Amino acid sequence: MKTLLQIENLCVKSKEKQILKGLTLKIGKGETHIIMGPNGAGKSTLLNAILNNPAYEKTEGKIIFDGADITDKKTDEIARMGVFMSFQNPQEIEGISTFNFIKSAKQKRTNNPINYFELSEELEENATYLQMNQGLLTRDLNVGFSGGEKKKNEILQLLELNPKLAILDETDSGLDVDAINIVSKGINAYKNEDNAILLVTHSSKMLEKLKPDFVHILVDGQIVATGGTQLLDEVLKNGYKNFKKGV
Amino acid sequence: MAKTELDELNTNIYDFKKKDDYAYKMKKGLNANIVKEISKQKNEPEWMLKLRLQALEIYNKLSLPDWGPDLSELDMNNLATYVKPKSEQKSSWEQVPDDIKDTFERLGIPKAERDYLAGVGAQYDSEVVYHSIKDELIKQGVIYTDIDTAIKEYPEMVKKYFSKCVPLADHKFIALHYAVFSGGSFVYVPKGKKLEMPLQSYYRLNSPESGQFEHTLIVVDEGASLHFIEGCSAPKYSKINLHAGCVELFVKKNGYLRYSTIENWSKNMLNLNTKKAIIDSGGEVDWVSGSFGSKISMLYPMSILKGDNSKTEFTGISFAGHGQNLDTGFKVVHIGKNTKSVINSRSISKNGGISTYRSFVYVMKNAQNAKCSVSCDGLMLDSKSRSDTIPVSNIQNQSVVFSHEATVGKISEEAIFYLMTRGLSEEDAKALIVKGFSNPVSKELPMEYAVEMNRLINLELEGSIG
Numbered sequence: 001m002k003t004l005l006q007i008e009n010l011c012v013k014s015k016e017k018q019i020l021k022g023l024t025l026k027i028g029k030g031e032t033h034i035i036m037g038p039n040g041a042g043k044s045t046l047l048n049a050i051l052n053n054p055a056y057e058k059t060e061g062k063i064i065f066d067g068a069d070i071t072d073k074k075t076d077e078i079a080r081m082g083v084f085m086s087f088q089n090p091q092e093i094e095g096i097s098t099f100n101f102i103k104s105a106k107q108k109r110t111n112n113p114i115n116y117f118e119l120s121e122e123l124e125e126n127a128t129y130l131q132m133n134q135g136l137l138t139r140d141l142n143v144g145f146s147g148g149e150k151k152k153n154e155i156l157q158l159l160e161l162n163p164k165l166a167i168l169d170e171t172d173s174g175l176d177v178d179a180i181n182i183v184s185k186g187i188n189a190y191k192n193e194d195n196a197i198l199l200v201t202h203s204s205k206m207l208e209k210l211k212p213d214f215v216h217i218l219v220d221g222q223i224v225a226t227g228g229t230q231l232l233d234e235v236l237k238n239g240y241k242n243f244k245k246g247v
Numbered sequence: 248m249a250k251t252e253l254d255e256l257n258t259n260i261y262d263f264k265k266k267d268d269y270a271y272k273m274k275k276g277l278n279a280n281i282v283k284e285i286s287k288q289k290n291e292p293e294w295m296l297k298l299r300l301q302a303l304e305i306y307n308k309l310s311l312p313d314w315g316p317d318l319s320e321l322d323m324n325n326l327a328t329y330v331k332p333k334s335e336q337k338s339s340w341e342q343v344p345d346d347i348k349d350t351f352e353r354l355g356i357p358k359a360e361r362d363y364l365a366g367v368g369a370q371y372d373s374e375v376v377y378h379s380i381k382d383e384l385i386k387q388g389v390i391y392t393d394i395d396t397a398i399k400e401y402p403e404m405v406k407k408y409f410s411k412c413v414p415l416a417d418h419k420f421i422a423l424h425y426a427v428f429s430g431g432s433f434v435y436v437p438k439g440k441k442l443e444m445p446l447q448s449y450y451r452l453n454s455p456e457s458g459q460f461e462h463t464l465i466v467v468d469e470g471a472s473l474h475f476i477e478g479c480s481a482p483k484y485s486k487i488n489l490h491a492g493c494v495e496l497f498v499k500k501n502g503y504l505r506y507s508t509i510e511n512w513s514k515n516m517l518n519l520n521t522k523k524a525i526i527d528s529g530g531e532v533d534w535v536s537g538s539f540g541s542k543i544s545m546l547y548p549m550s551i552l553k554g555d556n557s558k559t560e561f562t563g564i565s566f567a568g569h570g571q572n573l574d575t576g577f578k579v580v581h582i583g584k585n586t587k588s589v590i591n592s593r594s595i596s597k598n599g600g601i602s603t604y605r606s607f608v609y610v611m612k613n614a615q616n617a618k619c620s621v622s623c624d625g626l627m628l629d630s631k632s633r634s635d636t637i638p639v640s641n642i643q644n645q646s647v648v649f650s651h652e653a654t655v656g657k658i659s660e661e662a663i664f665y666l667m668t669r670g671l672s673e674e675d676a677k678a679l680i681v682k683g684f685s686n687p688v689s690k691e692l693p694m695e696y697a698v699e700m701n702r703l704i705n706l707e708l709e710g711s712i713g
Contacts, residue, residue: 048664051664051667051668053664054660054664055660055664074667074672074673075664075667075668076667076668076670076671076672076673076676079667079668079669079670080670083668084668085668087665087668090665091659091661091662091665091666093662093665093666093679093680093683094683094684094686095679095680095682095683095684095685095686096679096682096683101669104671105669105670105671108669108670108671109669109670140683157669161669161670
């Protein structure tokens with residue numbers, strides 16, 4: 001199994017507070033990893049730190065992606081190398097249509113000019129697949145979209161940009177059962193032997209669809225347990241109380 | 248941030264200097280002899296000289312405004328108020344001297360004229376060097392000429408309107424303007440004539456330590472319609488230059504005028520410009536204003552909704568970068584019944600720039616059923632910059648419908664991060680957010696100018712990341 005992402009002893013501060021305290025994680029190609037943990041454990045911090053969000057300060061450790069050290073690389077560089085992040089609350093951006101935005105993002109990602117008609121066809125097809133209203137493509141990016149539409153739009157971008165690693169931050173939050181099914185279908189369509197998924201979630205609905213290879217329990221800035229779906233059953237039954245640090 | 252400054256200079260296509268080559272440059276300073284000399288150079292009628300001298304007296308009496316940006320660095324003793332370029336006015340670009348022609352070529356004026364304008368005026372320092380209008384418009388009674396020619400050829404019309412919209416004593420710098428004004432355009436659109444293509448005047452100040460004081464006078468007669476565009480720029484010098492122009496607009500019954508400005512003065516310019524419109528019943532004036540340049544700007548166009556059912560709309564954007572203090576806004580006076588005004592402004596500041604937006608809405612007692620809506624938003628690209636909105640209103644009539652919205656905020660770091668996770672650079676992400684923010688304004692501009700504005704925004708954002 002070839003390693004795609006390797007995080008070693010990562011320590012991260014946010015607003016002067018130490019959030020991650022020596023986190024280590026390895027993701028191989030073709031794998032789906034789930035991160036679970038109580039509120040405030042550092043799940044979102046981890047995802048933001050991988051993409052080097054300047055609001056988070058790395059104090060120790062390093063992150064290797066596809067053989068390259070990306071610890072201090074700029075967010076856009078990391079993105080162009082093939083890391084994608086789907087947001088819990090995608091931003092509304094006025095003045096650019098969803099279509100044009102995806103076109104320019106794809107251009108940056110592939111470093112090739114994009115054929116307008118091919119992209120147009122492809123997007124319409126994918127939007128239909130995700131049961132998205134076609135009209136959303138010509139509207140400003142996420143502006144006035146419902147919560148569900150925003151999440152679907154994230155998955156649409158995932159399919160278009162086809163990254164090597166998809167980082168998904170609570171993609172299921174706020175979605176009804178039907179929408180979770182559609183979004184999961186989209187994620188499964190993306191998945192193949194050469195890429196990988198790192199998903200943060202609180203719920204089990206999506207996990208049934210995605211069939212993770214590994215479940216990690218993140219408590220107080222460290223991964224305290226790693227296992228298969230049996231860990232999920234344990235969390236659903238007893239919460240996180242048996243996963244205190246050092247146990 | 249020394250590097251940034253250098254980048255801004257190098258990349259600014261407006262910043263190229265031509266030799267300070269003139270036929271006549273007035274000695275620096277301001278006094279009655281200088282005013283008389285300007286009038287003499289122009290061979291003006293007596294009434295105009297009198298008006299100039301009267302304005303000078305008013306200028307000397309009035310004090311600097313006690314609000315807004317600090318203007319103490321302006322020293323009239325260090326400025327030449329009149330610089331006559333080495334060319335008489337021409338009606339064909341071929342006849343314009345090479346270095347002046349090259350200036351306007353680089354600014355894209357002759358091409359714009361060929362492509363989509365009905366007429367063009369080009370002013371270099373204190374005088375208009377080129378003026379042209381399509382022949383068929385002349386035949387239809389449209390007048391578009393420089394103001395000096397108008398004073399001589401259409402004296403009655405000029406006398407009837409000149410200084411009747413913006414009075415000499417409006418404020419100190421308009422008095423200064425009337426004392427030394429030179430150049431500018433005069434436009435008359437006859438009854439019922441609707442111009443399909445715009446007219447454009449472009450003002451270029453090349454001479455260092457000098458001032459530009461052009462006067463624009465436009466009369467749109469009953470049922471007529473016009474789109475007028477003005478552009479202005481200058482190369483950057485180390486010492487202060489001054490621009491104190493004046494725009495007087497008269498729109499008659501059911502007439503329509505759109506007045507668009509893209510201003511990109513160099514960052515050593517004090518831009519103290521005055522613009523005002525008087526609108527008769529059923530008439531409409533729409534202002535579109537983009538302020539990017541200058542060191543200090545004080546610019547508050549004004550619409551006077553004199554006639555019943557008259558309308559005005561102001562759409563403005565200002566972008567204040569390092570070392571700039573742009574104090575802009577809009578004023579409207581509702582006099583007639585059922586009058587309507589819509590004010591929509593966006594101001595952006597970055598890298599220590601200050602942008603202030605002031606709106607003044609005055610609804611008079613008899614302005615029954617007036618409607619006014621004000622929306623002004625400020626966006627700061629970093630924490631060093633400032634953005635203020637100062638709305639003032641004085642409503643004397645109870646039947647008015649008045650709405651006001653104002654927001655001021657810093658550019659969202661989350662939005663920048665979101666865009667960067669899709670592979671956009673920090674610069675591109677900021678530019679995209681700023682373009683989105685200014686979109687309500689840029690969509691009001693003719694296509695060519697919207698492109699120009701986006702280009703200016705990109706230019707302003709280049710090297711903005713420390």
